[in-house]
Amino acid sequence: MRFPKPYNLEQIATIIGSSYEGPNDFQVLGMNEIHVVQKGEIVFVDHPKYYEKALHSKASVILINKDVECPEGKALLISDDPFRDFNKLSEFFRPFESSNTAISMSAKIGEGTQIQPNVFIGNNVTIGKNCRIHSNVSIYDNCIVGDNVSIHAGTVLGADAFYYKKRPEGFDKLISCGRVVLEDHVEIGALCTIDKGVTGDTIIRKGTKLDNQVHVGHDTVIGSHCLIASQTGIAGCVVIEDEVTLWGQVGTTSGITIGAKAVIMGQTGVTKSVAGGKSYFGTPIEESREKLKQLANVKKIPGIIEKLKE
Helix, strand or coil: CEEEEEEEHHHHHHHHCCEEECCCCCEEEEECCCCCCCCCEEEEECCHHHHHHHHCCCCCEEEECCCCCCCCCCEEEECCCHHHHHHHHHHHHCCCCCCCCCECCCCEECCCCEECCCCEECCCCEECCCCEECCCCEECCCCEECCCCEECCCCEEEECCCCEEEECCEEEECCCCCEEEECCCCEECCCCEEECCCCCEEEECCCCEECCCCEECCCCEECCCCEECCCCEECCCCEECCCCEECCCCEECCCCEECCCCEECCCCEECCCECCCCEEECCCCEEHHHHHHHHHHHHHHHHHHHHHHC
16 A cells, blocks of 8 residues: 655654654655565564565565664664554554445546446445446445446455454454455456455456355455356465466465466365466365376275275
8 A cells, every 4th residue: 555645764653653763754655565565665574484574575664573683775663563553554544434325425437337226335436437336236445446347236345354463362453454456347246255455456357257256355366357156265365367267166275376277176275376277176286187087096995995805
């Protein structure tokens, strides 16, 4: 998420009440998670396992819970609880705005777009031309919908990320302030849920089609001209490249990549990144021909045991 204007390091430290290392006027342009953070932005880290990754990421400012040597050209925000203070920044720069109208006055809706009854469109939403939004769809704040997009009944765009930190008193939620972006000619089936990014964007690129009851987790990027069948669950921070097909009831783990033109057969558990241009099946996932051979051989085991008994 980019801030509406540049801030300096001293201003950011004042917002969260932290100490800092770096020039007072060190420019800060935004904030993001480590997998999408860019130069000029803040990333947070609160576990020693990820200190080095954060310190050597593209981030210009590291919000950290240890006084460490600051890499050249970067700055530090030193906090006893970076998770909490990252949430403070989210609330400061993108606070929740309530709405008492079905379609926000700040929403922009393109020519020729049809909106059916009981649709909710939140603050600062942009919808392009010639779209069709069916009944009971909810489009949360800041979402972007391209031209010639269809969204079927009961779908939700922009729900919060499923992202929590376990504390002794329970689970602490990481506040979501990102967006959902649908490019042109996307079709979303009925009763789908597409979560917004924590600070970045969940993106579905042009021409991709989702069946009914598909879930897309936060910060996932789905490429162009993909087909995703019913009851598929895609975790957060997944990259699905162009022209991928996911058949029914596929589930994925987070942070993986599915290569272009891959085909994932129904009920497969995608437990790791897979190369494009191949067909896959099973849990744990393998190339489908190999998996089917294994299953065929398993069926032969009882007969082999009987022969050994003779």
